[in-house]
Amino acid sequence: MTVAVLCILFSAGLMMALHRVATQNLIRETTVAGELIAYSVDRGELVNPLPPVSPNLIRPIQVVDPNGRVVAATRDLQGKPPMANFLPQAPRRNADSEVCDHVFGDHRCDIVVAQQVYRDGGDWTVYSAAPTLPFYVYPPVLILLGGGTVLAVAAVAKGTQRSVRRSLRPVDAIRSELDEIHSTDLGRRVPVPPARDEIHHLARSVNYTLDRLEETLEQQRRFTSDASHELRSPITAIRAQIEDALLAPDEVDMDALGAAVLRSLDRLQAIAADLQTLARLDAGAPCEREAVDLGALVGAELANRRSSRRIVRDLRPGVTVRGDRIRLGRLITSLLDNAERHASSTVTVIVRRGEHGNPAGDDDPRFRGGVAVVEVLDDGSGIAHDQREVVFQRFTRLDSARSRDAGGAGLGLPIARQIAESHGGALDIRDSPEGARFVLCLPLTPSP
DSSP: OHHHHHHHHHHHHHHHHHHHHHHHHHHHHHHHHHHHHHHHHHHTOOOSSOOOSBTTBOOOEEEEOTTSOEEEEOGGGTTOOOSOOOOOOTTOSEEEEEEESSTTOTTOEEEEEEEEEEETTEEEEEEEEEEOOOTTSSHHHHHHHHHHHHHHHHHHHHHHHHHHHHHHHHHHHHHHHHHHOOTTOTTOOOOOOSSOSHHHHHHHHHHHHHHHHHHHHHHHHHHHHHHHHHHHHHHHHHHHHHHHHHHOGGGOOHHHHHHHHHHHHHHHHHHHHHHHHHHHHHTTOOOOOEEEEHHHHHHHHHHTOOOSSEEEEEEOTTOEEEEOHHHHHHHHHHHHHHHHHHOSSEEEEEEEEOTTOOTTOTTOGGGTTOEEEEEEEEOSSOOOGGGTTGGGSTTOOOOGGGSGGGSOOSOHHHHHHHHHHHTTOEEEEEOOSSSOEEEEEEEOOOOO
16 A cells, blocks of 8 residues: 555656646747747837747747737737736846636636847837646656556555565464464474564464463373372272271271371361462462561461470561561461471571572562571471472472371472562572571561
């Protein structure tokens, strides 16, 4: 469309330029015709009617004396008043103007050239005229420019169509490949064109999105499988216990059976609660944020616990963060549960301020206002360095003494890390002389 408009504008501009040039040529020819008659007036050889200047140059001409009377004219203007009444302005001896609907008839315009000749008694004026040219100058010019414009627009449109089709061919290939990709076959990728253009970057972005989608779906499948296994274990235990009781009801200790079923139900309830918490965190559910004193929060959590381990605490006051009190409490509970489950005899809990405690380095923008640090240590068997990130994966199984057979459902630490990250912080495992050392870092809220 733009090219067509440009072609039309170019043709219109070219036609205007041709019209201007042709009009100037016409004025020159009309001036020449008047000059020949003016020469006759100057020599006193004026006759009426005026003869044609030449067989190839026939123009309407009038000669007007100083009194404004027509004294001579060509045959087509005999007996008619002066064709114009303008005069050249000194020092010029000639001038031209367009005159319409006068001696030439209605709906007609002529270019009139006025030339003055001095004779005894005053200035005589010679008027010569020629019909104005139409906007297209001559019919062949209109045909040539109109046809050329149409052909140019058609050629550009055809070329543009081919160019667009060629440039969109990779997009069509991407679309076709996407149509063939299903949830059961996310390993396929769209073709990436070699040209480093926008389509190349689009294809790479699509493949990157497919990579993340495949990874997310695979994690979801593993999570569903592990969750099903975790839920199946307590359900199977309850079923087995009840079936045994039904087979030998006289030999059943109802108190022991009830206690065993309650333990399985507690485990089932814990798993369901963890799954619900993870679902809310994954969905990015909003939470109420307020100023939370971590020392007071940890102290309250410890006061509500019955632990068989010795608890060593160092809770500094005034270590305040902004967050969801309930979720931060859940985070602390997960760390304490994990430490008590794997400690040999002692669990150490530290709450402090630390300008150098952030895991991302001192220039991490999250902790420029300071960092609140919570450390939970146990004196158990510890965690191997290559397993420190594995424990934060959902339903993780570790070997030996730190397996979740010790009572964990495999979701506490993943939930704790996700809560820490949702508060702009980090949770990781640091080196320790013995056992495991979990370090929580959160952005510190300045004291009022």
